[in-house]
Amino acid sequence: MRIKLKRGEQEKKFIDRVNELSGENVFSCYQCGRCSAGCPFAFEMDILPNQMIRLVQMGQEQELVGSKALFLCASCFTCQSRCPKGINIANVAEAVRHLIEPKGKDHYGPNEIPVELANELPQQVLVAVFRKFSK
């Protein structure tokens, strides 16, 4: 993965916003990789949890917009329980999802749910699924 690094206003804004929303300091991460080693979905992910933090540290919003890993996260909190620096990685992932969602694509739309199933499912399930997976 080749990334052209810049240190501009936009990058700074993105990093500050992630820190503000998550309530964490992403710069306390020193890339030990324990989060990725423990992640039960790591084998499916294109960007591993520690790489996600690294991309945030570098302000690479565009790299994150294209990733599907953030939407594979099952919020099991294994990463944050393993983190030696005590970073709440699920919070960071949630903040990043919130920021990139309007720019990305729908990962799961209303058309993908069969009509019979939609009638049976509780409304809250549908709302929750769209909240996480659609922009």
Add this chain to the structure above:
Amino acid sequence: MENKNIKLHYYPGCTLKEKTTNLDDSTRKSMEILGYELKEPDNWTCCGAEFPLNEEKIIGLTAPARIFRQVELEGGSKVVTVCSFCYNVLKRTNIALGEDPLKYKRINAYLKDDIKIDHTTKKKTTDFPEYQGNGVYP
């Protein structure tokens, strides 16, 4: 009746709108007979009762905060609901906004993104979801 034409903001929630419309209908009828005028807030959204994706569940509290803001903008000071899920989330948000300065700050950080006007949810939402009027179920 002493309660004649008391105006209330009524938040039906997604389930009452789509799946159990009979509860919505009966609520509206009963409230009408009791002399209350119900008004839905404009552009109301999901109440946020869903599985949390992070430990602090901050983002789940932003949706109710949005509803409070809308009610506040429409000049209301209370909002009632009959859905127990909605009630739970609205109440939790209310407590977070009113009593926890850190959560108040974090919720407003999320809300900053979609605020078109310069207005943040104030602490006076403390008694929002509860209406302890004469026999009205909050």
